[in-house]
Amino acid sequence: MFAEKFMITNVITAQEHELTGDVHEKMTAESLRMLPVLDQEGHVVGILSTFSIMQHIIPDYLNNGDLSLISYAPDLGILRRKFKEVITCPINEMMDSSPLLVHKEDSLLSVAAAISSHGKHEYALVADDHKKLLGVISAGDILNLLKQKTSESNDA
Numbered sequence: 001m002f003a004e005k006f007m008i009t010n011v012i013t014a015q016e017h018e019l020t021g022d023v024h025e026k027m028t029a030e031s032l033r034m035l036p037v038l039d040q041e042g043h044v045v046g047i048l049s050t051f052s053i054m055q056h057i058i059p060d061y062l063n064n065g066d067l068s069l070i071s072y073a074p075d076l077g078i079l080r081r082k083f084k085e086v087i088t089c090p091i092n093e094m095m096d097s098s099p100l101l102v103h104k105e106d107s108l109l110s111v112a113a114a115i116s117s118h119g120k121h122e123y124a125l126v127a128d129d130h131k132k133l134l135g136v137i138s139a140g141d142i143l144n145l146l147k148q149k150t151s152e153s154n155d156a
Helices: 020-029 049-055 075-087 107-118 139-155
Strands: 035-038 044-049 123-127 133-138
Touching: 020 044, 020 049, 020 075, 020 107, 035 133, 044 123, 049 075, 075 123, 107 123, 107 133, 133 139
Parallel strands: none
Antiparallel strands: 035 044, 123 133
């Protein structure tokens, strides 16, 4: 089965000039954890996720693994101040500019393997050779498809 057969094509996206806070609100309203980021021509330039936003909220000394070297952790006030800073930044400063891109002809197995090995995000963006977004596939989509196919084979 090819990616184009199970990708989600009705994709909510963000534009690279939008503010992080506005995009986060859009993500929250749609119960999404990530949005593909497109340029004005509709080319994929990145992905903004709750993970990438969190990375910018946590102070650098904690992101660098220095938490064990201090006797306290930042309180809610520090995190709130960082959040207020982050939400006013354009998403092109917050996004992951190396999202996982796959092709519509890629197999279910290759997409699953790519998502599994990519690391930070559980999504693959399906794009053409010019990086035009065609759809999105999540790890959950693959698991749901496998569950459905397993149920169908059990019923047969």
